[in-house]
Amino acid sequence: GAVVSQHPSWVICKSGTSVKIECRSLDFQATTMFWYRQFPKQSLMLMATSNEGSKATYEQGVEKDKFLINHASLTLSTLTVTSAHPEDSSFYICSAQTSSNTDTQYFGPGTRLTVL
Amino acid sequence: GEDVEQSLFLSVREGDSSVINCTYTDSSSTYLYWYKQEPGAGLQLLTYIFSNMDMKQDQRLTVLLNKKDKHLSLRIADTQTGDSAIYFCAERTDYKLSFGAGTTVTVRA
Numbered sequence: 126g127a128v129v130s131q132h133p134s135w136v137i138c139k140s141g142t143s144v145k146i147e148c149r150s151l152d153f154q155a156t157t158m159f160w161y162r163q164f165p166k167q168s169l170m171l172m173a174t175s176n177e178g179s180k181a182t183y184e185q186g187v188e189k190d191k192f193l194i195n196h197a198s199l200t201l202s203t204l205t206v207t208s209a210h211p212e213d214s215s216f217y218i219c220s221a222q223t224s225s226n227t228d229t230q231y232f233g234p235g236t237r238l239t240v241l
Numbered sequence: 242g243e244d245v246e247q248s249l250f251l252s253v254r255e256g257d258s259s260v261i262n263c264t265y266t267d268s269s270s271t272y273l274y275w276y277k278q279e280p281g282a283g284l285q286l287l288t289y290i291f292s293n294m295d296m297k298q299d300q301r302l303t304v305l306l307n308k309k310d311k312h313l314s315l316r317i318a319d320t321q322t323g324d325s326a327i328y329f330c331a332e333r334t335d336y337k338l339s340f341g342a343g344t345t346v347t348v349r350a
Contacts, residue, residue: 131283157336168329168340169284218283222336230338232276232284 128152129221131233138209139241145205146236148219154199155221159230160192163216175202209240245332247341254349259317261344263330266311270332273306275315278327278343287315287328322348 128151138144148158157176161169173194175181181194191213193205202221206213216237220230244266253259265273271292276284290297290304290313297304303316313330327343 129283159338168342171337174336220284228333228336229272229274229286229289231286234283235281237281 127223127229127231129155129219129231129233131217131219131236133236134234135237135239137239137241140210141208143205143207144209144238145203146217146219146238148202148204148221148233150200150221150231153221153223155202155223156199157222158196158202159220159222160194160202160204161218161220163218163235165216169218172204206238209238211240214238214240245330245339245341247328247330247344249342249344251344251346252349253320253346255320255322257320259315259320259324259346259348261315261317261328261330261346263313263315263341264311265313265330265332265339267332267334267339268308268311270334272333273304273313274331274333274338275302275304276329276331276340278329284329317346320346320348322350324348 130149132147160172163169172187173181173183175194175196177196183189196202218235220232222230247263274289275287278284288299301318305314325348329340329343331338331340
Protein backbone atom coordinates (compact mmCIF):
# COMPACT_ATOMS: atom_id res chain seq x y z
CA GLY A 126 0.00 0.00 0.00
CA ALA A 127 0.85 3.73 -0.12
CA VAL A 128 2.35 3.74 -3.60
CA VAL A 129 3.12 7.01 -5.35
CA SER A 130 3.98 7.18 -9.03
CA GLN A 131 5.49 9.93 -11.14
CA HIS A 132 5.42 10.41 -14.87
CA PRO A 133 7.61 10.77 -16.76
CA SER A 134 10.60 9.21 -15.01
CA TRP A 135 12.94 11.30 -17.11
CA VAL A 136 12.57 14.05 -19.69
CA ILE A 137 14.92 16.03 -21.91
CA CYS A 138 13.66 19.27 -23.36
CA LYS A 139 14.91 22.34 -25.17
CA SER A 140 15.41 25.61 -23.40
CA GLY A 141 12.24 27.74 -23.45
CA THR A 142 9.77 24.87 -23.53
CA SER A 143 7.42 23.83 -20.73
CA VAL A 144 7.41 20.44 -19.06
CA LYS A 145 4.62 18.85 -17.03
CA ILE A 146 5.31 16.23 -14.36
CA GLU A 147 2.50 14.15 -12.88
CA CYS A 148 2.35 12.74 -9.37
CA ARG A 149 -0.28 10.14 -8.50
CA SER A 150 -1.18 8.31 -5.32
CA LEU A 151 -2.19 4.88 -6.59
CA ASP A 152 -3.91 3.22 -3.67
CA PHE A 153 -4.85 5.99 -1.29
CA GLN A 154 -6.29 9.46 -1.28
CA ALA A 155 -3.80 12.19 -0.57
CA THR A 156 -5.15 15.37 0.89
CA THR A 157 -1.75 16.98 0.60
CA MET A 158 1.04 16.53 -1.92
CA PHE A 159 4.51 18.01 -1.78
CA TRP A 160 7.01 18.86 -4.50
CA TYR A 161 10.73 18.68 -3.81
CA ARG A 162 13.82 19.39 -5.82
CA GLN A 163 17.07 17.52 -5.33
CA PHE A 164 20.41 18.57 -6.77
CA PRO A 165 23.15 15.95 -7.22
CA LYS A 166 24.49 14.64 -3.92
CA GLN A 167 22.31 17.05 -1.96
CA SER A 168 19.25 16.81 0.19
CA LEU A 169 15.67 17.43 -0.80
CA MET A 170 14.47 20.99 -0.79
CA LEU A 171 10.76 21.58 -0.43
CA MET A 172 9.40 23.70 -3.27
CA ALA A 173 5.69 23.81 -2.53
CA THR A 174 2.81 22.19 -0.69
CA SER A 175 -0.32 21.38 -2.61
CA ASN A 176 -3.75 20.77 -1.15
CA GLU A 177 -6.55 19.39 -3.27
CA GLY A 178 -8.81 22.11 -4.59
CA SER A 179 -6.79 25.04 -3.34
CA LYS A 180 -3.79 27.08 -4.38
CA ALA A 181 -0.37 25.71 -3.63
CA THR A 182 1.81 27.20 -0.91
CA TYR A 183 5.29 27.96 -2.21
CA GLU A 184 8.46 28.06 -0.16
CA GLN A 185 10.50 31.22 -0.01
CA GLY A 186 12.55 31.73 -3.15
CA VAL A 187 10.44 29.47 -5.36
CA GLU A 188 8.77 31.33 -8.23
CA LYS A 189 5.11 30.36 -8.43
CA ASP A 190 4.83 31.58 -12.03
CA LYS A 191 7.79 29.45 -12.99
CA PHE A 192 6.65 26.27 -11.25
CA LEU A 193 2.91 25.88 -11.73
CA ILE A 194 1.20 23.38 -9.49
CA ASN A 195 -2.27 21.97 -10.00
CA HIS A 196 -3.89 19.58 -7.54
CA ALA A 197 -7.06 18.65 -9.33
CA SER A 198 -8.03 15.55 -7.38
CA LEU A 199 -7.16 13.59 -4.26
CA THR A 200 -4.92 11.34 -6.31
CA LEU A 201 -3.24 13.66 -8.80
CA SER A 202 -0.98 16.70 -8.62
CA THR A 203 0.98 18.18 -11.50
CA LEU A 204 4.06 20.39 -11.61
CA THR A 205 4.67 22.38 -14.78
CA VAL A 206 8.09 23.92 -15.27
CA THR A 207 7.40 26.84 -17.58
CA SER A 208 9.95 28.22 -20.02
CA ALA A 209 12.55 25.81 -18.73
CA HIS A 210 16.22 26.76 -18.72
CA PRO A 211 19.35 24.69 -18.10
CA GLU A 212 19.48 25.80 -14.45
CA ASP A 213 16.09 24.10 -13.94
CA SER A 214 17.72 20.75 -14.67
CA SER A 215 17.28 18.69 -11.53
CA PHE A 216 15.63 15.69 -9.94
CA TYR A 217 12.04 16.51 -8.98
CA ILE A 218 10.37 14.32 -6.39
CA CYS A 219 6.80 14.44 -5.19
CA SER A 220 5.31 13.00 -2.05
CA ALA A 221 1.77 12.33 -0.96
CA GLN A 222 0.55 12.49 2.58
CA THR A 223 -2.05 10.19 4.03
CA SER A 224 -4.61 11.29 6.53
CA SER A 225 -3.49 8.75 9.13
CA ASN A 226 -2.38 9.64 12.65
CA THR A 227 1.22 9.79 11.55
CA ASP A 228 0.52 11.78 8.36
CA THR A 229 3.43 10.00 6.77
CA GLN A 230 4.72 11.25 3.44
CA TYR A 231 5.22 8.61 0.78
CA PHE A 232 7.53 9.53 -2.04
CA GLY A 233 7.36 9.01 -5.76
CA PRO A 234 10.33 7.62 -7.72
CA GLY A 235 11.31 11.06 -9.00
CA THR A 236 11.59 12.70 -12.42
CA ARG A 237 14.96 13.61 -13.91
CA LEU A 238 14.63 16.82 -15.94
CA THR A 239 17.41 17.84 -18.28
CA VAL A 240 17.07 21.13 -20.12
CA LEU A 241 19.39 21.57 -23.09
CA GLY B 242 18.08 21.25 5.65
CA GLU B 243 20.27 23.37 7.80
CA ASP B 244 18.34 22.30 10.90
CA VAL B 245 19.08 18.61 10.46
CA GLU B 246 22.64 17.35 10.33
CA GLN B 247 24.09 13.98 9.43
CA SER B 248 27.52 12.62 8.82
CA LEU B 249 28.06 12.30 5.08
CA PHE B 250 29.69 8.88 4.71
CA LEU B 251 29.76 5.51 6.43
CA SER B 252 31.65 2.43 5.31
CA VAL B 253 30.77 -0.89 6.92
CA ARG B 254 31.73 -4.51 6.38
CA GLU B 255 29.04 -6.93 5.30
CA GLY B 256 27.50 -8.63 8.31
CA ASP B 257 28.47 -5.89 10.76
CA SER B 258 26.06 -3.37 12.26
CA SER B 259 25.73 0.12 10.80
CA VAL B 260 24.90 3.12 12.93
CA ILE B 261 23.85 6.35 11.27
CA ASN B 262 23.54 9.44 13.42
CA CYS B 263 21.46 12.57 13.04
CA THR B 264 20.94 15.72 15.07
CA TYR B 265 18.07 18.15 14.77
CA THR B 266 17.24 21.49 16.29
CA ASP B 267 13.47 21.89 16.46
CA SER B 268 12.21 20.70 19.84
CA SER B 269 8.62 20.83 18.59
CA SER B 270 9.21 18.03 16.09
CA THR B 271 6.40 15.50 16.31
CA TYR B 272 7.78 12.65 14.25
CA LEU B 273 11.23 11.74 13.04
CA TYR B 274 11.79 9.59 9.99
CA TRP B 275 14.45 7.56 8.26
CA TYR B 276 14.29 7.28 4.49
CA LYS B 277 16.47 5.28 2.10
CA GLN B 278 17.36 6.43 -1.41
CA GLU B 279 18.98 4.18 -3.98
CA PRO B 280 20.68 5.69 -7.07
CA GLY B 281 18.25 7.43 -9.41
CA ALA B 282 15.24 6.56 -7.28
CA GLY B 283 12.86 8.29 -4.92
CA LEU B 284 12.82 7.94 -1.16
CA GLN B 285 11.67 4.78 0.55
CA LEU B 286 10.28 5.16 4.06
CA LEU B 287 12.21 2.82 6.36
CA THR B 288 10.83 3.67 9.75
CA TYR B 289 9.67 6.52 11.93
CA ILE B 290 9.46 7.31 15.61
CA PHE B 291 7.10 9.50 17.55
CA SER B 292 8.85 12.19 19.53
CA ASN B 293 7.73 10.85 22.91
CA MET B 294 9.36 7.46 22.29
CA ASP B 295 12.94 6.49 23.09
CA MET B 296 13.33 3.46 20.91
CA LYS B 297 11.65 1.58 18.13
CA GLN B 298 12.71 -1.75 16.66
CA ASP B 299 11.55 -3.11 13.34
CA GLN B 300 13.30 -6.33 12.23
CA ARG B 301 16.92 -5.34 11.46
CA LEU B 302 16.30 -1.67 12.16
CA THR B 303 16.55 0.00 15.56
CA VAL B 304 15.84 3.69 16.02
CA LEU B 305 17.05 5.47 19.14
CA LEU B 306 15.85 8.94 20.06
CA ASN B 307 17.43 11.16 22.69
CA LYS B 308 15.03 14.04 22.82
CA LYS B 309 17.06 15.97 25.39
CA ASP B 310 20.10 16.03 23.11
CA LYS B 311 17.98 16.11 19.91
CA HIS B 312 19.87 13.11 18.64
CA LEU B 313 18.45 10.36 16.45
CA SER B 314 20.20 7.21 15.30
CA LEU B 315 19.43 4.31 13.01
CA ARG B 316 21.11 0.96 13.59
CA ILE B 317 21.02 -1.64 10.84
CA ALA B 318 21.90 -5.10 12.10
CA ASP B 319 23.68 -7.64 9.87
CA THR B 320 24.27 -5.09 7.11
CA GLN B 321 23.93 -6.51 3.61
CA THR B 322 25.15 -5.27 0.21
CA GLY B 323 21.58 -4.28 -0.60
CA ASP B 324 21.73 -1.80 2.25
CA SER B 325 24.19 0.35 0.28
CA ALA B 326 22.31 3.60 -0.32
CA ILE B 327 21.87 7.14 0.94
CA TYR B 328 19.97 7.42 4.20
CA PHE B 329 18.11 10.59 5.09
CA CYS B 330 16.77 11.52 8.47
CA ALA B 331 13.91 13.99 8.55
CA GLU B 332 12.04 15.83 11.26
CA ARG B 333 8.40 16.75 10.97
CA THR B 334 7.22 20.05 12.32
CA ASP B 335 3.63 21.03 11.59
CA TYR B 336 3.09 19.43 8.20
CA LYS B 337 6.55 19.92 6.74
CA LEU B 338 9.56 17.65 6.61
CA SER B 339 13.10 18.97 6.94
CA PHE B 340 15.78 16.64 5.67
CA GLY B 341 19.40 16.15 6.51
CA ALA B 342 21.96 16.05 3.73
CA GLY B 343 22.00 12.27 3.70
CA THR B 344 24.54 9.67 4.78
CA THR B 345 26.02 7.54 2.02
CA VAL B 346 26.42 4.01 3.35
CA THR B 347 28.82 1.74 1.49
CA VAL B 348 28.85 -1.95 2.37
CA ARG B 349 32.10 -3.73 1.58
CA ALA B 350 32.56 -7.47 1.33
